[in-house]
Amino acid sequence: MELQENEYQIGGISINEIAQKYETPLYVYDAEQMQLQYSKLHNAFSKKCTVKLNYACKALTNINVLRLFNKMGSGLDTVSIQEVWLGKQAGFEAQDIIYTPNCVSMEEIDLAVNEGVKINIDNLSILEQFGIKYGNSYPVCVRVNPHILAGGNHNISVGHIDSKFGISIYQLPHVHRIVETNNMTIEGLHMHTGSDILDVEVFLNGAELLLDAAKDFKELDYVDFGSGFKVPYKPNDISTDVESLGEQLGDRFISFCEDYGKDLMLMFEPGKFLVSDAGYFLATVNVVKQTTSTVFAGLDTGFNHLIRPMFYDSHHEIVNVSNTSGKERIYTVVGYICETDCFGWNRRMHEISEGDVLCFKNAGAYCFSMASNYNSRFRPAEVLIHEGKDYLIRERETMEDLTRNQVEVL
Ligand SMILES: *Cc1c(COP(=O)(O)O)cnc(C)c1O
Numbered sequence: 372m373e374l375q376e377n378e379y380q381i382g383g384i385s386i387n388e389i390a391q392k393y394e395t396p397l398y399v400y401d402a403e404q405m406q407l408q409y410s411k412l413h414n415a416f417s418k419k420c421t422v423k424l425n426y427a428c429k430a431l432t433n434i435n436v437l438r439l440f441n442k443m444g445s446g447l448d449t450v451s452i453q454e455v456w457l458g459k460q461a462g463f464e465a466q467d468i469i470y471t472p473n474c475v476s477m478e479e480i481d482l483a484v485n486e487g488v489k490i491n492i493d494n495l496s497i498l499e500q501f502g503i504k505y506g507n508s509y510p511v512c513v514r515v516n517p518h519i520l521a522g523g524n525h526n527i528s529v530g531h532i533d534s535k536f537g538i539s540i541y542q543l544p545h546v547h548r549i550v551e552t553n554n555m556t557i558e559g560l561h562m563h564t565g566s567d568i569l570d571v572e573v574f575l576n577g578a579e580l581l582l583d584a585a586k587d588f589k590e591l592d593y594v595d596f597g598s599g600f601k602v603p604y605k606p607n608d609i610s611t612d613v614e615s616l617g618e619q620l621g622d623r624f625i626s627f628c629e630d631y632g633k634d635l636m637l638m639f640e641p642g643k644f645l646v647s648d649a650g651y652f653l654a655t656v657n658v659v660k661q662t663t664s665t666v667f668a669g670l671d672t673g674f675n676h677l678i679r680p681m682f683y684d685s686h687h688e689i690v691n692v693s694n695t696s697g698k699e700r701i702y703t704v705v706g707y708i709c710e711t712d713c714f715g716w717n718r719r720m721h722e723i724s725e726g727d728v729l730c731f732k733n734a735g736a737y738c739f740s741m742a743s744n745y746n747s748r749f750r751p752a753e754v755l756i757h758e759g760k761d762y763l764i765r766e767r768e769t770m771e772d773l774t775r776n777q778v779e780v781l
Contacts, residue, residue, distance in 0.1 A: 379692045379730060381651055382756030386692045389761060390728045393752055395655045396672040398739045400431070400764075402439055402757040404649035405735075409443050412600070412644060415617030420624050420637050425469050427598060427642030428454055430736035435755055435764045436646065437461035448640035451475070452482045459486065469595070469640070471514065471561070473536055477501075484509055491561050491595075493537050495545055502553030512559030512595065513588075515540055517580040519564055519573060537562065543584055557588045563597025563640065571616045574599065578620055582627050593636040596620070600644035604686045604733050611644070643736040650735025652677055652751075653692075656727045657707065665703045668723050670714070673706025675745040677731065677738050680714050687734065691720045693727035704729065708746055739765075747773055 379386045382401045389399055409424065416422035425446035428437060432454065437447065438461050446467040447458040452475075458468045465487035472479065473493055477500050483490050484505070492498045493514035501511060516537030538546060550557055562581050564574075578596055585594055600611045624637050654676075658669040679685040689704055699719050706712040714731070723729075742750045749768035754761050 378695065379690065383759050384756055384761055386651070386653065386730055387728065389754060390653050390655075390692070392761070393754055393763065394767070395653045395728060396670075396676050396751040397653045398734060398751055398753045399651045399653060399761075400433075400436065400646070400735055400753065400755050401649045401651075402755055405436070405439060405646055406443060408645045408649070409440070409445060412613050412639070412641060415613040416621050416637060416639075419617065419621030420628070421634060422637045422639070423593070424645075425467075425595075425638060425640040426645055427640045428458065429740060430642030431646045431650070431738075431740055432457060433739070433753055433755075433764050434461050435762070437463070439757075440645070441467075446638075448642075449488075452479050452486075455483055455486050455488055469512070469638075471563070471640070477504075489559070491559070495538060495542065495549065498538070498546065499549050499553070502549055502555045505555075507554045507556050510556040510558035510590070510592075512561050512593075513538060513546060513557055514561045514563070515543070515581060515584055517562050517564065517577045519577040519580070540580060540584060543587070547587065556590050559591060559593045559595055559638075560585050560588060561595035561597060561638075563595075564599050567599065567601045571612055571619060574611075574616060575619060575623070578623065582623070585627070586631070591631070591633075591635055593638050594624070595638040595640065598639060598641045598644070600641050602643055602647045602733065605688065613644075646735035647733045648735065650733065650738060652687075652731040652734035652738060654729050654731070656723055656725055656729060659723055659725055665716075666700065668702045668704045668720075668729070670704065670706055670729065672751070673708030673746070673748075674710075674712040675706075675708060675748050676742045676751055677714070677734065678741050678743075679737060681712055682741075687714065688732040689715055689718055689720065690730050690732075691723055691727055692730045694721040694724070696721065698722045744768075744773060749773070 381399055382403055413424055423446055425448040426440040427448040429450055441462050447463050449455045449470050450472055455470055468488040470483045470488045471491040491512040491514050514537040517540050564577050603610045628634050654670040654672040656668050657671050660667040674681045700722050702718050702720055703716050704714040704718055752767040753765035755764045
């Protein structure tokens with residue numbers, strides 16, 4: 372989004388025009404930005420080794436976005452059988468889908484076997500049940516928890532000692548016992564330590580532990596280093612230096628493959644890195660309310676549509692796209708939900724009038740996909756900007772959507 376002739380644009384189209392055409396609240400995605408992020412990450416590794424990116428689709432599951440990633444050559448990282456089915460519907464081949472669930476039933480895993488996708492097992496109980504049932508007839512991947520603490524937020528940091536994710540690296544002897552007893556084939560090893568890993572150093576430490584474990588599995592095809600790529604939310608935030616990671620991990624991986632005696636595939640499963648900054652959320656200011664302590668800007672949306680600030684304190688830059696010049700004032704930006712739902716305190720913005728459209732940045736990942744109907748509001752529409760054109764890719768909901776599955780018995 373650049374400021375051109377005093378007007379904000381997404382993919383070359385004026386945000387004000389989009390807001391008028393589709394109304395608010397509205398999610399808008401820039402396909403080109405997704406492609407740029409994908410290429411940036413892919414290029415950082417592809418010079419060195421065979422790399423495969425599997426887009427972690429829980430970040431944003433609109434089928435058009437899935438198709439876009441499929442076209443780029445991406446695979447798909449899924450965490451539920453429904454995401455597997457969505458991926459199939461979007462055109463992904465079974466071998467390009469990896470299924471990494473946590474705490475799901477053996478029945479759901481059986482369904483994934485039926486679909487023929489790669490399966491990533493994250494606990495000993497399921498590993499054993501899987502081994503007894505499928506033996507060596509269906510190779511699987513094992514999710515290892517290397518116990519490195521990544522990032523600042525406990526809710527999104529999943530690699531620490533008390534985390535429910537993965538099989539502890541200290542339990543690998545048990546893994547080997549299950550694998551040998553049931554004659555299983557382990558085709559991949561995986562770690563995912565969580566979102567917002569700040570620096571390359573921490574990542575490399577985790578990777579070292581995973582590679583050390585990988586030596587002892589003799590039939591691997593790939594090693595999956597998960598995700599955790601950080602994206603900047605504020606002007607001075609740093610993002611993961613993927614070029615440096617590509618250099619260092621790429622070299623380390625090549626030397627590992629030489630020792631291992633086979634060219635393995637290096638995999639990642641980024642969500643946020645690929646779609647976060649491609650997304651914008653537009654909302655209209657319903658009310659400007661001066662209180663004794665602050666000025667509230669009250670929007671036609673709330674945490675039902677964008678929960679990240681309230682859920683895990685994430686910061687989204689907010690700009691007033693209706694007034695791009697002149698006096699700036701300090702605002703507290705809030706939603707219309709009948710609970711405290713604050714998007715941002717003390718935000719400096721060009722003076723807001725009722726009816727102005729505000730634009731939230733970094734609204735591509737975990738925004739629409741976490742939206743709900745709380746307060747019986749309709750979920751927003753979604754628009755994709757692709758090659759200079761705007762496409763409606765999800766209609767705004769209606770009363771029919773709210774009552775669709777309700778059974779009237781009284
Ligand atoms: C959520 C998730 C990801 C994606 O994480 P991002 O921080 O969005 O990149 C990757 N792998 C697994 C297993 C996940 O659960």
